Amino acid sequence: MTNTAYESLGAAGPLAAHIHNYSVREPQQQMAAAVYDALQDTRTLIVEAGTGTGKTFAYLVPAILSGKKTIISTGTKTLQDQLFQRDLPLVQRALGLPLQTAMLKGRANYLCLHRLALAQQHAVTGTRRLHGHLQQIRAWAGRTVAGDIAEVDQVPEDSPVWPAVTSTIDNCVGPDCDEYQACYVVKARREAQHTDILVVNHHLLLADMLLRDTGFGELLPGAEVFIIDEAHQLPEIASVFLGSTLSYRQLNELIRDVEVEYVNAFGTKEQLGEATEQLRRAINDFRLTLDRGSDKQVWDKVVARQAVSTAFDSLCLALERFCDWAAELQSETEGLKHCFNRVSELLQRLQAMADHDHQQYVCWLETQPGTFVWHLTPVDIAEQFQEMVAQHHASWVFTSATLAVGDSFDHFVARLGIETEYRQRYTSPFSYEDHALLYLPAGLPDPDQPAYVRSVTEAALPVINACAGGVFFLFTSYRALNQAARLVEGNTEKAILIQGQAPRRILIEQFREAGDALLLATSSFWEGVDVRGKALSCVIIDKLPFASPSDPVLQARINRSRKEGGNPFMELQLPQAVIALKQGVGRLIRDVDDTGVMVLCDPRLTNKPYGRVFLRSLPPMRRTRDLEDVLEFVVESGIGTRNRLA
Secondary structure, eight states: OOOHHHHHTSTTSHHHHHSTTOOOOHHHHHHHHHHHHHHHHTOEEEEEEOTTSOHHHHHHHHHHHHTOOEEEEESSHHHHHHIIIIIHHHHHHHHTOOOOEEEOOOGGGBBOHHHHHHHHHHTOOOSHHHHHHHHHHHHHHTTOSSOBGGGOTTSOTTOTHHHHHBOOTTTOOGGGSTTGGGOHHHHHHHHHTTOSEEEEEHHHHHHHHTTOSOSSOOSSTTOSEEEESSGGGHHHHHHHHTSEEEEHHHHHHHHHHHHHHHHHHHSSOTTHHHHHHHHHHHHHHHHHHSOSSOEEEEHHHHHTSHHHHHHHHHHHHHHHHHHHHHHHHTTTOHHHHHHHHHHHHHHHHHHHHHHOOTTTEEEEEEEETTEEEEEEEESOOHHHHHHHHHTSOSEEEEEESOOOBTTBOHHHHHHHTOOOSOEEEEOOSSOHHHHEEEEOOSSOOOTTSTTHHHHHHHHHHHHHHHBSSOEEEEOSOHHHHHHHHHHHTTSOSSOEEETTSSOHHHHHHHHHHHSSOEEEEOGGGSSSOOOOGGGOOEEEEOSOOOOOTTOHHHHHHHHHHHHTTOOHIIIIIHHHHHHHHHHHHTTSOOSTTOOEEEEEOOTHHHHSTTHHHHHHHSOOOEEESOHHHHHHHHHHTTSBOGGGOO
16 A cells, blocks of 8 residues: 555655654554545544554644645644644655644633733732732733743743633623734634644634634634544543533633723722622622532532522522623623623523533533532533534544544444544554563452552552652542552652642653652543653553543433443443543553553453453553562563562
């Protein structure tokens, strides 16, 4: 099989001539050929490309060679930056084809000049530190060209000042804004409309597909190719976008913005206090009736409590009165008119939470200390998503390292309603048989036993201490993580890093620099983390990552499956857990010379029939249940020593 894309990635191709120490990978060439054919024939292709396949080049080469207007969507802003700043320019230079490229982020990533002016006029920040942040942003605003807030290193990403000087779909004034012509979002979108290849992320792509962010021109109608990288994340993200949310933060930001716009219009706070304080009090009274911890519950069960029901009714009434008050002011300024529109929209959302269609949607409440979020989530998105795709006569490529369960794509296809016979799976070119050992510790209790975390930690410690390099100890819950953190303390010479001690990016930097640290983390470290070489020589996973059956959305989907005569465990719970486990296992071998030990502690892998489904979906590693085999492997492979046992 040969075509232009296949040959371009070969030993005699332009990539080999341009890149030092270029390595030809047959799976990469095969994937590139499949993508090229899909682009030429305007069809949909699903591709799983194992770690090391080089899927980014495998879709960039055919996309560039096709000459078609292409939108590439990634799972996170980090991957988006890597693709646009490193991979795309490299491939473009190698192929020598002139292209207009651009990267577009969501509006919250760009400075809003209108809101910056309001923040300065009305002193939305309180402390000296936050005032300093605002002054740094103001100074940067005078010299920035793109308005991308990532340019401001001095102000932390989580500073409360950023929401005050950036916009959301809710609070953007749109074309009526005095700063519309200078708006950085408008400029970025205009540039994006005239590019050959546009790099976005899934959130932005879905917002545009659903016309959730109108007023700046649509990005999608001119696109001939859509490439969805990290496509395994798309079903959950699409579920969020096809539903709606309403949060404690949104309600309070609305009040704050109304106050600012009111003072801006009238120069006084007269008549403002009573109107805003009644709503603010109702919001806080409702929050105080909720559980103080972190939880997710079906809304019908939460509102069945009398105190919650009473507080909810009071909140609805307060928001209705606030809406009536705002309606009387909307003609005064464009800012107040927009605030009235926001109040009306949030009131409609609040009413929808109470009146939702129980067959099609599940309404649930997520609580965390000091805050809450209502979610209205569709039970099934397949039909809606397929309708969105069908609106664009284009080639669609869905790719990830983890889409299949065994050799089947049925789960992924069913969730998104994708209709295509073109499905390809390319296994990793890395030699897992030679470079990795899968250790399944014997004698562990079932995961529901009280002693499970202690037993897992005791089984893990000899491996942790035998490995000279770094170790990821990954958990399915914070409770297990915190318990294990206490147990490893004092039982290893490794530096211990724990999720939550510092931002994720900082922890990964510290882990790489240490070279032999122990990092304890949960789900956010199971994917999107790339540590190569001996800095990571072992990954330990405490148990199979089954989603909690008490999760409101999963429970609704389980109930729906049962009503339709399906098997929810085999159709929903097992496939999702397999894909999640494949992501975690994928942290271990990130380069051709990497070597390491994969420790999966869950005894269900060997004592339950479905354990075989997990094992068949993993890369082909040598397997053992004997600790002695692990100790011999780390010595022979040069990643550890027997002398470091606990």
